[in-house]
Amino acid sequence: MVPFAGWExxxxxxxxxxxxxxxxxxxxxxxxxxxxxxxxNGPGAATWLDRLLTNQIASLEIGQAQYTFLLNEAxxxxxxxxxxRIGAEDFLLIVNxxxxxxxxxxxxxxxxxxxxxxxxxxxxxxxxVQGPDSARIYEEIFEGLxxxxxxxxxxxxxxxxxxxxxxxxxTGYTGEDGFELVCPAEAxxxxxxxxxxxxxxxxxxxxxxxLRLEMGYPLNGSDLTPDHxxxxxxxxxxxxxxxxxxxxxAALAKQKARGLEQRLLGFEMxxxxxxxxxxxxxxxxxxxxxxxxxxxxSPSLGKGIGMAYLPVALAKPGTEIDxxxxxxxxKAAIVKKPFxxxxxx
Amino acid sequence: MSQPENLKFAESHExxxxxxETAAVGISDHAQEELSDIVFVELPEVGRTVTxxxxxxxxxxxxxxxxxxxxxxxxxxxxxxxxxxxxxxVNSDAFGEGWLFKIKLxxxxxxxxxxxxxAYAAQIS
Numbered sequence: 001m002v003p004f005a006g007w008e009x010x011x012x013x014x015x016x017x018x019x020x021x022x023x024x025x026x027x028x029x030x031x032x033x034x035x036x037x038x039x040x041n042g043p044g045a046a047t048w049l050d051r052l053l054t055n056q057i058a059s060l061e062i063g064q065a066q067y068t069f070l071l072n073e074a075x076x077x078x079x080x081x082x083x084x085r086i087g088a089e090d091f092l093l094i095v096n097x098x099x100x101x102x103x104x105x106x107x108x109x110x111x112x113x114x115x116x117x118x119x120x121x122x123x124x125x126x127x128x129v130q131g132p133d134s135a136r137i138y139e140e141i142f143e144g145l146x147x148x149x150x151x152x153x154x155x156x157x158x159x160x161x162x163x164x165x166x167x168x169x170x171t172g173y174t175g176e177d178g179f180e181l182v183c184p185a186e187a188x189x190x191x192x193x194x195x196x197x198x199x200x201x202x203x204x205x206x207x208x209x210x211l212r213l214e215m216g217y218p219l220n221g222s223d224l225t226p227d228h229x230x231x232x233x234x235x236x237x238x239x240x241x242x243x244x245x246x247x248x249x250a251a252l253a254k255q256k257a258r259g260l261e262q263r264l265l266g267f268e269m270x271x272x273x274x275x276x277x278x279x280x281x282x283x284x285x286x287x288x289x290x291x292x293x294x295x296x297x298s299p300s301l302g303k304g305i306g307m308a309y310l311p312v313a314l315a316k317p318g319t320e321i322d323x324x325x326x327x328x329x330x331k332a333a334i335v336k337k338p339f340x341x342x343x344x345x
Numbered sequence: 346m347s348q349p350e351n352l353k354f355a356e357s358h359e360x361x362x363x364x365x366e367t368a369a370v371g372i373s374d375h376a377q378e379e380l381s382d383i384v385f386v387e388l389p390e391v392g393r394t395v396t397x398x399x400x401x402x403x404x405x406x407x408x409x410x411x412x413x414x415x416x417x418x419x420x421x422x423x424x425x426x427x428x429x430x431x432x433x434x435v436n437s438d439a440f441g442e443g444w445l446f447k448i449k450l451x452x453x454x455x456x457x458x459x460x461x462x463x464a465y466a467a468q469i470s
Contacts, residue, residue: 016382017407274387274405
């Protein structure tokens with residue numbers, strides 16, 4: 001167990017590689033109760049969220065979700081989150097554990113008339129069920145309970161049950177099909193065990209990190225920071241500059257017009273050696289040009305992979321860089337993300 | 346798992362064989378279990394003189410890089426090159442084929458300050 005944003009969390013149950021493979025090949029379940037749940041409603045909720053978040057909330061139908069960013073005025077990332085439209089004027093935001101307090105303070109500071117904001121992180125737990133087998137597990141755990149079918153990708157359904165208010169979201173952080181189940185805190189262990197009984201492997205933080213890294217998904221605090229914009233992070237798909245002004249939009253528009261100086265690039269190791277890890281310096285032509293933001297051994301690819309903010313001049317796939325690992329310079333090459341692509345069935 | 350009898354242990358989870366003047370060193374079964382999935386082992390150079398407590402090797406699992414400290418002073422006489430191709434031997438046989446390096450002890454008395462198998466078992470329980 002390790003401390004994580006005020007929680008005690010398992011790095012692994014049976015082993016990171018085992019758990020990683022279970023998610024790629026069958027199904028794994030993660031306790032993600034550490035993540036924050038914000039509920040927002042009111043006649044002005046959609047408009048208000050669109051002035052705070054980068055993606056376009058107004059374009060969401062009821063039952064749909066989108067990946068989006070909360071930015072500071074300079075266009076740097078405060079948090080990345082998923083916004084779910086659960087009613088015409090009702091929204092659920094799922095935010096990073098380490099950012100709950102900061103996000104909540106920011107939202108409250110910017111609150112508008114006609115908008116209610118409630119941080120219900122303490123009262124909710126959540127589990128993520130991920131892997132090609134997850135749809136079968138959904139059927140099994142809700143069998144006979146009259147639950148609606150699993151929503152489409154990025155969809156969310158509300159399942160009112162006798163004691164539980166449950167949201168099921170077809171989202172995840174692994175690159176596999178899967179769903180996330182948000183329920184009252186006291187009901188979470190029961191659902192976790194139900195999913196285990198249905199055949200999922202319990203997975204810890206270690207596999208959660210290796211799975212998301214293989215997909216090139218950024219991790220807040222490592223790959224996303226207040227010093228970099230979502231454009232630099234390569235997440236422009238979640239930034240809708242055309243929707244009207246939002247906090248950070250002026251800075252992003254300027255950055256876009258001027259051209260990016262740095263981008264979050266993916267690389268893979270060419271030399272055999274130790275896995276690349278966060279903060280190892282990166283050199284090009286003998287000059288330090290950046291440091292690793294996320295890195296490790298890819299269990300699916302069997303080689304070291306990582307990401308780093310690097311000058312755009314190095315962005316072309318195949319460009320060679322050197323990773324300084326405890327004083328040894330090991331060769332790596334820029335590659336396109338995702339690092340891992342699912343083999344076609 | 347019980348700890349083999351002819352070994353002594355450091356609090357930092359290294360074991361050292363006590364039977365001969367040139368002693369094999371590895372990490373405990375408990376340590377390999379905690380690290381799990383060892384994917385790389387960086388070994389010292391043969392001929393290097395090391396002092397007890399000095400960082401001499403690195404064992405890397407999927408999750409982290411861990412320093413390995415010399416449990417005793419002396420000269421490195423041999424390293425387990427088989428780990429270059431198969432670092433997972435440290436997982437499968439921590440007290441046997443997963444040994445890391447051998448030290449020709451310069452101060453064998455230092456072993457007295459290390460933990461007995463029983464004392465180490467108590468530390469990790």
